[in-house]
Amino acid sequence: xxxxxxxxxxxxxxxxxxxxxxxxxxxxxxxxxxxxxxxxxxxxxxxxxxxxxxxxxxxxxxxxxxxxxxxxxxxxxxxxxxxxxxxxxxxxxxxxxxxxxxxxxxxxxxxxxxxxxxxxxxxxxxxxxxxxxxxxxxxxxxxxxxxxxxxxxxxxxxxxxxxxxxxxxxxxxxxxxxxxxxxxxxxxxxxxxxxxxxxxxxxxxxxxxxxxxxxx
Ligand code: HEM
Ligand code: HEM
Numbered sequence: 286x287x288x289x290x291x292x293x294x295x296x297x298x299x300x301x302x303x304x305x306x307x308x309x310x311x312x313x314x315x316x317x318x319x320x321x322x323x324x325x326x327x328x329x330x331x332x333x334x335x336x337x338x339x340x341x342x343x344x345x346x347x348x349x350x351x352x353x354x355x356x357x358x359x360x361x362x363x364x365x366x367x368x369x370x371x372x373x374x375x376x377x378x379x380x381x382x383x384x385x386x387x388x389x390x391x392x393x394x395x396x397x398x399x400x401x402x403x404x405x406x407x408x409x410x411x412x413x414x415x416x417x418x419x420x421x422x423x424x425x426x427x428x429x430x431x432x433x434x435x436x437x438x439x440x441x442x443x444x445x446x447x448x449x450x451x452x453x454x455x456x457x458x459x460x461x462x463x464x465x466x467x468x469x470x471x472x473x474x475x476x477x478x479x480x481x482x483x484x485x486x487x488x489x490x491x492x493x494x495x496x497x498x499x500x501x
Pocket of ligand 2: 292301304305306308309397400401402404405408452455456459460467468469470471472
């Protein structure tokens, strides 16, 4: 039995942290535009310039990653859209698991548990929405009809509110929750102990030890 298993390969970890950095800058510079009282900070437009630089990084990073990591991209995207009865089991067991530490009713999970899949799903959907609406605002501000621009700002804001709230949940679960003891290590170093893999991702652990595990 291996002592440790690889959870995230280096290119995936680099993409995650580049994206996380760009996203936090986008969030903060977006907040300045979103909250009326903070508008004064955006007056000299420096926050708008930084927003566009971070947006370029947010868009370019996956464009470099995807062609170089085509197989794991395909498998990753597929997993975000594949739902099974074990996901219903996770939803039922999650409150007792996360609030009371009761592991007895939690069904065995794959490489991503249902909660992680939900975050990943949101990241794909709203990430795409951010890019489309953001580019429309960026390049169409002076040429588009005001009603079209208003809708674009509205959709950009919805994406901002949903992902902004869920990012706090993501950071809490990844870094602070007492049961997620090796989550941070998984994204920082790429590896987790076999024991942690068995208790948190039993279905995936079984595939890995049989040599059929997904690369991510
Ligand atoms: C990734 C591609 C993105 C692009 C191309 C983009 C582009 C833009 C542009 C051009 C504006 C208008 C700024 C202005 O008034 O001059 C804007 C506004 C804004 N962006 Fe983004 N953005 C992106 C991602 C994000 C992300 C990830 C967030 C937050 C997590 C975000 C939050 C906001 C907010 C809150 C506003 C203010 C909208 C308002 O006025 O109510 N953006 N963005
Ligand atoms: C400072 C901010 C962030 C921290 C500390 C953080 C931390 C982590 C950690 C520890 C994991 C590994 C979870 C595990 O496998 O056990 C992870 C996974 C992941 N992160 Fe982040 N993250 C941050 C920001 C972001 C942002 C901004 C995005 C999206 C734009 C993102 C998207 C993901 C995705 C899709 C995964 C894989 C699925 C999951 O585990 O939820 N993260 N993150």
